[in-house]
Structures are given as C-alpha cells and as structure tokens.
Amino acid sequence: MKKSELKKQRGQKWYDKYQEGVRPQRDQKNFVIGGVAHPRIPWGAEKRFGKVKTKADELCHDCLAEPGMLHIFNCDMEECPKCGDQALICPCKIAEYTEKADLQEDSLT
Numbered sequence: 415m416k417k418s419e420l421k422k423q424r425g426q427k428w429y430d431k432y433q434e435g436v437r438p439q440r441d442q443k444n445f446v447i448g449g450v451a452h453p454r455i456p457w458g459a460e461k462r463f464g465k466v467k468t469k470a471d472e473l474c475h476d477c478l479a480e481p482g483m484l485h486i487f488n489c490d491m492e493e494c495p496k497c498g499d500q501a502l503i504c505p506c507k508i509a510e511y512t513e514k515a516d517l518q519e520d521s522l523t
C-alpha cells in the first residue's frame with residue numbers, strides 16, 4: 415500500500431488519527447526474549463527480505479508503518495530480532511514489549 419494512495423482513499427485526517435492512536439505501540443523499542451531486551455526491527459530493515467528495499471512511499475501492508483517506523487503489536491510483517499523469523503509465530507516466546515533500559519542488552523545484536 416502506498417502512503418499517497420491511502421491518504422487519497424481515507425484522507426489525511428484519518429491517517430493522522432490512526433498513526434497517533436498506535437504510536438504507543440510503535441514507541442516500544444524492544445522485545446523481551448528470555449529476560450533480555452532485543453531492539454525491534456523497523457519496517458524496511460528486515461533481513462528476511464534480502465536485498466529488496468522498501469520504497470520510501472510504501473507502507474507496511476498490515477499495520478501501515480512508514481519505512482523506519484516500528485510495527486504495531488502482532489503485526490505479521492515484524493521480524494524477530496533474535497531469530498530473524500516472523501515475530502508473530504517464531505519460537506522465541508517474546509514475553510512482552512518494553513522500553514525498560516535496565517535490562518541487559520544482547521551482546522550478539
């Protein structure tokens with residue numbers, strides 16, 4: 415879905431309201447996996463898509479993230495920062511979304 419097309423379809427007001435409403439979810443910078451914080455992967459930076467580059471105007475088809483934004487919770491496009499699989503179904507048991515800074519950073523990431 416192109417940003418420009420969506421805005422034409424639904425209007426700038428709808429778009430702004432939607433993005434405002436889901437911002438708390440996009441503001442959660444980390445996944446907690448096994449007690450360790452892993453920085454989430456923003457839309458367009460996924461490794462599983464290889465060399466396919468997200469175009470500047472292309473929104474996440476599921477949660478309408480703009481390139482560089484984090485997805486909303488349970489978006490089927492989000493990539494797990496630990497195993498690189500789809501975060502929604504990967505085996506890592508992502509415990510919670512958190513931005514707590516006192517968790518130990520994973521040295522592998």
Ligand SMILES: [Zn+2]
Pocket residue numbers: 457474475476477478479485486489490491492
């Ligand atoms: Zn998304």
Ligand SMILES: [Zn+2]
Pocket residue numbers: 494495496497498499501504505506507
């Ligand atoms: Zn995983």
